[in-house]
Amino acid sequence: DARVTQTPRDKVTEMGQEVTMRCQPILGHNTVFWYRQTMMQGLELLAYFRNRAPLDDSGMPKDRFSAEMPDATLATLKIQPSEPRDSAVYFCASGSGTGNTEAFFGQGTRLTVV
Amino acid sequence: GENVEQHPSTLSVQEGDSAVIKCTYSDSASNYFPWYKQELGKRPQLIIDIRSNVGEKKDQRIAVTLNKTAKHFSLHITETQPEDSAVYFCAASGYSTLTFGKGTMLLVSP
Numbered sequence: 001d002a003r004v005t006q007t008p009r010d011k012v013t014e015m016g017q018e019v020t021m022r023c024q025p026i027l028g029h030n031t032v033f034w035y036r037q038t039m040m041q042g043l044e045l046l047a048y049f050r051n052r053a054p055l056d057d058s059g060m061p062k063d064r065f066s067a068e069m070p071d072a073t074l075a076t077l078k079i080q081p082s083e084p085r086d087s088a089v090y091f092c093a094s095g096s097g098t099g100n101t102e103a104f105f106g107q108g109t110r111l112t113v114v
Numbered sequence: 115g116e117n118v119e120q121h122p123s124t125l126s127v128q129e130g131d132s133a134v135i136k137c138t139y140s141d142s143a144s145n146y147f148p149w150y151k152q153e154l155g156k157r158p159q160l161i162i163d164i165r166s167n168v169g170e171k172k173d174q175r176i177a178v179t180l181n182k183t184a185k186h187f188s189l190h191i192t193e194t195q196p197e198d199s200a201v202y203f204c205a206a207s208g209y210s211t212l213t214f215g216k217g218t219m220l221l222v223s224p
Contacts, residue, residue, distance in 0.1 A: 033212065042216035043158070043203060056211050058115070091157065093212075100146035100165075100207040105157040 002026045004094050006106035013113055018080040021109045023092030024073055031095040032075045033103060034060075034067055038088045046090075049075065082113045116141040118206050120215025128223055133194050135218045137204035138186040144206040147180060147187045152201045152217075161202075162189070194222045 005024040013019055025032050034046040047067035048056040057067060064083070069075045079086055089110050093103040117140040127133050139147075148163035164171045164178045164187065171178050175194075180187040191198055199222045204215045 035214075043214040045211055045213065048211045100212075102148065102160050102163065103212055105150075105159070107157055 002104075004092055004104050004106035006090075006092050006109050008109055009107060010110045011112070013082055013111070015083055015113055016081040017113075018078065019082050019086075019111060019113075021077045021090055021092075021111070023075040023077075023094075023106055025075065025092070025094030026104055027073070029094035029096045029104075030072075031097070031103075032069060033091075033093040033095075034075070034077050035091045035093065036088045037091060037108070043091070046077070079111075082111075084113045087112050116144060116206055116208070116211070116213040118204060118213050118215040120204050120218060122218060123216065124219045124221070126221045126223065127194050129194060129196060131194055133191045133198070133220055133222075135189045135202055135204070135220075136186060137188070137206075137215050138184075139206040139213075140185065141206070141208060142182075142185065143208040146207040147178070148205050148207075148212075149178060149189050150203045150205065150214075152203065154200075158203060191220075194220075196222050196224055198222050 007022045030051050032049040035043045046060040052069040066078045089108045091108045092106045095101050095103045120137045145166040150158035151161045152158040164180050175192045177190040201217045201219050203217045205212050
């Protein structure tokens with residue numbers, strides 16, 4: 001059963017520290033999304049990659065967030081420095097084709113910044 | 115960019131009743147409209163989707179309707195059961211990003 005894998009599942013860190021979240025998309029999928037989920041804002045798109053190229057990161061605070069795909073099997077989302085308002089669940093999702101197909105979500109990373 | 119509005123934010127029904135969740139979108143180029151169900155503490159999972167070349171799709175107790183002219187689509191759940199309790203998200207996509215509504219918390223009481 002192919003699944004999107006995210007690590008870590010939970011992360012508690014102090015304000016100002018760097019946080020790195022990792023995602024392994026489903027093998028063969030060429031589209032990767034990063035979403036942030038909060039009670040107030042729902043699922044907010046942070047970044048979107050197709051064939052490892054970033055196509056849309058307009059929803060991502062550029063001063064502290066960065067997203068990359070070093071290779072087809074790994075996507076990363078970094079926050080440096082982290083702030084308490086970054087506390088949320090971060091989901092990675094992958095899909096195939098041109099983007100208008102099902103997105104398969106990972107289990108999410110629950111981030112708490114204290 | 116695309117903007118998706120979803121209503122209601124919460125919905126409480128009795129077991130056996132029907133539930134309807136409505137969404138509107140802004141980008142007329144959007145042509146793919148999935149619905150996701152997220153149980154507490156779990157990942158969102160696709161339950162049904164519809165493309166712009168059809169107006170209605172049904173899968174057992176779940177149906178989705180699409181009105182491209184009015185730019186709105188709806189999820190219909192019939193004969194609701196307690197295990198239907200979850201947060202439901204609609205989404206819209208063209209040939210790029212997938213934009214989600216803010217979700218509807220559905221509570222089905224026995």
